[in-house]
Amino acid sequence: MIKKRLIGVITVKNSIAVQSMEYSHYLPIGAPEVLIENLERWGVDEIIVLSIDRSQSKLGPDLKLISRIASMGLTTPLSYGGGIRSLEDAVSVIQSGAERVVLDSLLIKDLNQALQISRVIGAQALIASMPLAFIKNKLMHFDYIKKSHLQVSDHILDAINSRKISEVMIIDHKNEGLKSSFQEELLNHFAKKCNLIAFGGVSTPKQVKKLMGIGSIVGVGVGNFLNYKEHSVDLFKGNLKGSVLRS
């Protein structure tokens, strides 16, 4: 049967991989390529690269980074997000070597463009990245460029429920980088049949096991916390290996 996925999330800021905490604080890690090569060796199920300074600086997607990664002969599924403004951007991201594209600020800025991308490269190649938080216990969608919280738009939810976007990465941006803090309540807002990826504040195998037990969860993303120990992927997969997760 289909396995769930432990996903290595790499945040890139001015071309170096960084640890990101609460969407505001960053610590240097090193070259993204070396990190990615290492995750493949560790047997991670998928790699998501998020370039978080491309949209602000209007540089478009970091195609050079993607093709550098692909030219290493990477044999792990790669999804890229960051600076994708148009269909043309999305197609060139795929052409440079990524399987799927992650859309974040584009969903807010121009949802139609996102739906156009879905039509051309297929909904299965699209992940919606949604940093969410409870503000006065109301679920809000965080626009990380304008640094403001918005209502969760029904259009985005329709796009998801009508299968125009195959998977949604729910990012607990308040707890990102903080120890065992991912809030599961963020998931309840989405219909049971949605395919959700949980990310942000996942730091223990126990959390991974609990999250993987939730029906709508198809993958759990771990970022900072993969960098502290050798063979971290094995630690996080724990005894799920060979059952819920591939062996």
Next chain:
Amino acid sequence: MSRKNIGIVNYGAGNINSLKNTLQNLGYKVSTPSLDHEIRSCDSIFLPGVGAFPEAMKALQITGIDQSLKKFYRSGKPMIGICLGFQLFANKSHEIEPTRGLSFIDGEVIQLPQTSFHIGWNEVNFKGNSKKTFSNKNVFFFNHSYFLQLKSNNILGKSSIKSIKNFPAFYKKENLAGVQFHPEKSQENGILFLDSLLKEMLND
């Protein structure tokens, strides 16, 4: 014996980079042909594919690559389709709007039931001699929402999801092969699969 030359057809819809490097690591010369004479000179052809069927077919027709592929197929040299590339071999696809395919395989591309997506690592149950190389515990990376429905005893590997059991994941008949999963993105299993498939079809 000089290295065989594999051509990954470049028609603007496909993830060429990673497949190219994986094949090079396996010791093959790799080109990315798009013109007819380039395609003709390859020892074997890969047809990659990411995106929607109609767009891809249009791209093949505008560039005339569809004709080169048909000549290549008739020449008997091995041709391997990956994911959408495999689906393009079919007679017809219903993705977005009904579109004719290359018609190398008698079958139609339809949506997975309940519009479900098949994304992630899943087991493939192999049949025939490929069963030896792969225990059924081996998982490969899938990323599609349509599949090629066909009645043929040339289906050598099947996969299952909640909404549909045993749909075709690996097809092979004489010089034509197709896989619904991405071997170039399935780590060691994928490399092993590509290596043994190419050795078999190019009878290295």
Next chain:
Amino acid sequence: MKYCKNCLQPDTRPNTKFTSSGICPACDYFSHFKNVDWQERKEILFNILSDYPKNPNSKFDCIIGVSGGKDSTRQALWVRDKLKLNPLLACLTYPPEQVTERGVSNLSNLIELGFDVVVSAPAPGVWQKLMRTSFDKFTNWARSTELALFTSVPQLAIDYKIPLILWGENPGLQVGDLKTLGRTGYDGNNLRNMNTLSGGGMAWMLDLGIQSQQMLPYTYPSSAEFKKHNLQIIYLGWFLGDWSNINNGMDSVMNGLEIRDDHVSNTGDLMGVSSLDEDWVTLNQMIKFYKFGFGRVTDYVNEDIRLGRMSRERGIYLVEKYDESCSDEYIKSFCDYLGMTTEYFWMQVRSSVNRNLFTVKRNGSIQRKYKVGFGL
């Protein structure tokens, strides 16, 4: 006490047995030398080496115990350049207080000849304590240190998964320690029975209160461990027809070896080519002389007599004159190192003098009772 008819080897060496016609085992072994087919032995060696299972993910074909001295330098070069093998050299070095400048430069020379060398050195404090106890108990400071020397190679062979261990000379054949004779002349797996190792000799160390974790460098691998890791010790001496102190010395000097420059009256070493890496083996050789009636000069002279390079008479002259030589300077540095007075040293030495062979005068001087070459 009887002497070998051919050389000056008395029958007082442990584990030794003369032939019925009064010939010592070494002379007996040497006598067969003339009709040895060295080419055949070389083929035997190549067969052993080629079909010996090697560790696939290591580039080392074998492991050789080295000190940087004349024997190990020659072996390493021969194994690499003639046998075309890639050896890992394993070296157990003396602690900083004991090793000589000449010793470390010879080891440097060996490394600079292009060899991969793993040096293991036991904790200097434990080493010193064991040396002192060994001297107090056996009037032989080297019981523990020799155990460490012999232990380091099979231990590293197990660690690095290199089962084939190449060793220098077979003590059984060369100097008559019969217990180490294995199935054939070159099989070294009985090395554990050698006099110095005699069954692992750990007991006296453990009741010193030294914890077992500090004794790891002195724990010789058991026969079971040898079997489990498929270790095989091969004596190269058996295959090298011209193996001798003088030839090994010359060969190694040709490749950069530094030798001693002090006179035989200080060391009992006629050519200055042995124990280059420390100065206190000389003391042990002198004490060996007082215990068994033969020292280092006898060992050298015997080899030259067997090789026909020296007459027995000349041998007797040299043995009588220098066999008990040991300079006071080395005795002083030894006593300082172990924190004892030279009086205590001599008291200890006199207590282990072999009273059958020597008389100890009231003034402390030690006189031979026997006549060199003729015995008692």
Next chain:
Amino acid sequence: MIEGINKLGNPESCKICLYDTNHPLGLTINSDGVCSGCQFHEEKDNLDWVKKLDTLKTLTARYKSKSKKNYDCIIPISGANDSYFIVHVVKNILGMNPLLVTYNKYFNTPLGIRNLANLRIKFDCDILIQNVNPLSVKKIVRNTLPNFGSIYWHCIAGQTVFPVQTAIHKQIPLIIWGAHQGNEQVGMFKHEHEVEMTRRYRKDHDLMGFEADDLISTFNNLDESDIWQYRYPDDSDLKKVGVRGIYLGNYIRWDPKAQHELMINKYDYETSKFSRTFDAYDHTDCYNFMNLHDKLKLYKHGYSKVLDHATREIRHKRISRQQGLSIVKKYQLQPSHYENLFSEWLGIDEQALQFVLNQHRSSLFWQEDIPGNWIFKKESNLKHRSFEIEKTFNKNSDLNRKSNIGYITVGKGYP
């Protein structure tokens, strides 16, 4: 270190220390203008170090050999840097029986040989020393120097892998390192992350992106037999033994200067003056680290080791930023010595060496006007004065200890 990082023409500088975002290990600066490295050092002043030491004790206690038939842990040492302090902590505070391991880098000074011998005697430990055959080592240096301006690749590669190989050979899972360089310099992780040894960090930062097999290219003359001893062990072996490398710097308030001075008093560590830095403690064991290697660092990254030392002292609040700048000015462009020893060792012409070094001057920091005449773009016009701090470094010996000058492969080191 991929060119993406260094391309920044105008790096952002930290307002407290002397680093900027061009730092080869990567550096981030927060909204208050304070760099990640300084933030890490600020943590040092408000952590519960008693609790941290307890955590360390409980963690290491689990690794003490039950059978007593093996060592409790492995300590990689060189005889210099933090070697004394690490062995002191492991033996005297954690009560463990370590196996010391060291990789022979061949650039050894008489002082380094002495300090290593003295360490073995004072702490009474068994030690394992790896000597890779110098033919392979020199072949590697003949490739890493021209290709990426490093004479030190083999030293770092050896020092960071031999302990891991030994851990597997002797089945001793725990390796104990001093401080994590990424933390001490650029605050890569927080103390609470308790970051451990990883192959990824070694490849990315210690080895500049080049593991052993990456050195082999169809164009050079290196082959497997030269580099195989520098390969990281397989994951299967690492997992079977459960190899794990921890850093004391995550559990003990790391202050190299204070620690060295403790080691000088307690264990007679000897130190030396250096021409290109005021620090007298860290690099007593190498003819090249503070000379040729440091000159290459200045060429490639536009700053020298003295800037690291000054930054360290600023962060420990022993000097001001202004003093740091003028100390760097005083030492940064001082001549490097003993380059003749290196040329002789490698078998190259001394004058030709400078030609190779010049190829690695980064255009970000160096400008050649008339050919052969180089201008340092970051030359500051500060007047350099001597400072109190320089006198506080106890210089009780000298690199050559009044014996003849030259690399020592294996040395006595006593008395």
